[in-house]
Amino acid sequence: ATPPIPWTRKDYRLLAIAMMIKLGDGVEIYLPGVITQKVSCELGITEFQEGLLAVIFFLFCALAVAASVLIVKHIGEKFTLFLSLYLSIAFAVVCAVVPNYYTLLLSRALTGICAGLNSCTIGLYLAKNVSSKEVLTKSTFLSDGLTVPVGGAWVSILGWAMLDRINWRIFVLLTSVPLFIPPIVLLHLNERQGEKSSQEPLESDGREDQSKDETAVKETDDLITDSETVPNYPARVIKSSIFFFCNICVGYGSIILLPWIMRSLKGGRVSDNPCSNIVEGSELLILAAVSGAANILGRVLGFCLWKKLPFLVLQSTTTVTMVICYGVMFRSGSVVVAECLLAVSKICFSIQAVEITVQHNDYDYFGRSGLELASGVMTTAGMVGGVVGTALAAFLPPLTAVLTTMGVACVEFIVICCMRERF
Numbered sequence: 001a002t003p004p005i006p007w008t009r010k011d012y013r014l015l016a017i018a019m020m021i022k023l024g025d026g027v028e029i030y031l032p033g034v035i036t037q038k039v040s041c042e043l044g045i046t047e048f049q050e051g052l053l054a055v056i057f058f059l060f061c062a063l064a065v066a067a068s069v070l071i072v073k074h075i076g077e078k079f080t081l082f083l084s085l086y087l088s089i090a091f092a093v094v095c096a097v098v099p100n101y102y103t104l105l106l107s108r109a110l111t112g113i114c115a116g117l118n119s120c121t122i123g124l125y126l127a128k129n130v131s132s133k134e135v136l137t138k139s140t141f142l143s144d145g146l147t148v149p150v151g152g153a154w155v156s157i158l159g160w161a162m163l164d165r166i167n168w169r170i171f172v173l174l175t176s177v178p179l180f181i182p183p184i185v186l187l188h189l190n191e192r193q194g195e196k197s198s199q200e201p202l203e204s205d206g207r208e209d210q211s212k213d214e215t216a217v218k219e220t221d222d223l224i225t226d227s228e229t230v231p232n233y234p235a236r237v238i239k240s241s242i243f244f245f246c247n248i249c250v251g252y253g254s255i256i257l258l259p260w261i262m263r264s265l266k267g268g269r270v271s272d273n274p275c276s277n278i279v280e281g282s283e284l285l286i287l288a289a290v291s292g293a294a295n296i297l298g299r300v301l302g303f304c305l306w307k308k309l310p311f312l313v314l315q316s317t318t319t320v321t322m323v324i325c326y327g328v329m330f331r332s333g334s335v336v337v338a339e340c341l342l343a344v345s346k347i348c349f350s351i352q353a354v355e356i357t358v359q360h361n362d363y364d365y366f367g368r369s370g371l372e373l374a375s376g377v378m379t380t381a382g383m384v385g386g387v388v389g390t391a392l393a394a395f396l397p398p399l400t401a402v403l404t405t406m407g408v409a410c411v412e413f414i415v416i417c418c419m420r421e422r423f
Contacts, residue, residue: 005132011139013190014129018122018143020183021081024088025115026151027175029252032057032108034159038168043101051394056105057112058252058390062383064116069376071117077125081187084117085180092176096169120379124372127361136361141303145357149295149350151179230367232421237366237374239419241381244356246412248385249392250322250405251349294343298350306354311422315355318348319413326402326409355422356382365421 032054040050072080091114095107123144130136155175162171230236305314325345329338359365359378366374389408392401 005134007135008131010190011130011135013186014126015139015142017183017186017190018126018139019147020179020186021085021118021122022143022147023151023154024176024179024183025119026148027155027179028057028088028111028115029148030152030155031172031175034155035163035168035171038163039104042168043104045101048395049101051391053101053105053108054394055387055390057108057115058383058386060109060112061116061119062380062387064113065120065376065383066380068117068120068379069372072121072124072372077121077128078187080121081118081125082184084114084121085184085187088114088118088180089177092172092180095176096172116383119383120376123361123375123379127363127371127375133363136363137358140357140361141299141354144360145303145354146296146299149299152295153293230365230370233367233370236421237370237377239415240356240359240374241378242415243412243419244360244378244382245385245388246408246415247349247352247356248382249389249408250412251346251353252386252389294346295350298347299354301347302351302354305351306358311355311419312416315352315416316413318351319409319416321345322348323406323409323413326406329402359422 036050036053039045039053045053068080075083088111091107091110095104095111098104098107123140126139126143127136130139158175159171162174166174322345325341325348329341356378360375361371363371389405392404396404
């Protein structure tokens, strides 16, 4: 058996940067589901305006992802990350001081652009700078696969602890701005590090250890294929993109269903009186656990099962389970049962997200020269899935949204069965 390739200091710095960025992205993704009730109460917005507030973030995020590949080619990954992070801080401040609904809508759109830029760019930055593919796989899981749901759980728990005590505007500042400062500092520090020192193993005592590390990295790089030698490259990109679209559509749609479940606990609608049916205290903590803990648990399970179970068995089983959960959700007539089924479907969504995360930066699957295009197309498809999923949950009646989501999950099942390259 080939001994594991040691991590370098540079690998650990890059992982810290990626995790900080993705933590901030996770907070921004889940933030609308936490503050929607308070915003509705203060600004007096309608259900349609609530839905638009949720959808516009993912819409502009998708547009930014589509443009990020071209932007990165012109200004580079590092400058793109600096730009998105600095602007994220600025737009979070704008979001907290907006005087009305329309300026809030604009600030969420601009924040979506920043999230889209760094979502795709940080993956490419990792893929091009870590020392080995083994390190890349673990780094991708920890940053993209695990830290995003941690951000969602973090903002949900803070919402339970703080939103009944402070204004939602202050809450936005406290949860968003501090998370974007550490990765900016780490990026500046990483930029100043010399290439020689950054490539040394963490426990290197001399040239012999460094030589062994470089040899191991070279052997791993030799295994990386080029897209010109990858069979059915266009088909792989298309199938992976559809898989990503369906997964995000189902998963992010369930995030936007949380406000509906919240109102169901109070037996009201936003159009009745948005200030009379706000869920707080232990009820909000339960919903935070559904949204956050289930997501994190699914990521951990997915990483543990990723190599142990065949692709077809694992992915098809989770897809069928999601369909069953959504099908039973509205037949139960119980909000508690609906919460439990939503948690199970969230776990299945997160298990699939691990496979998608690995595919997203897989040199062997897409080839070195084709990775940027494949990664950009997949990420764009995922963000479009986020737009569609949130739109379904926000604008359609809950039952219609769930039935449509079940149809998307069925399409996902068909695509999984066609991805023979992953079997």
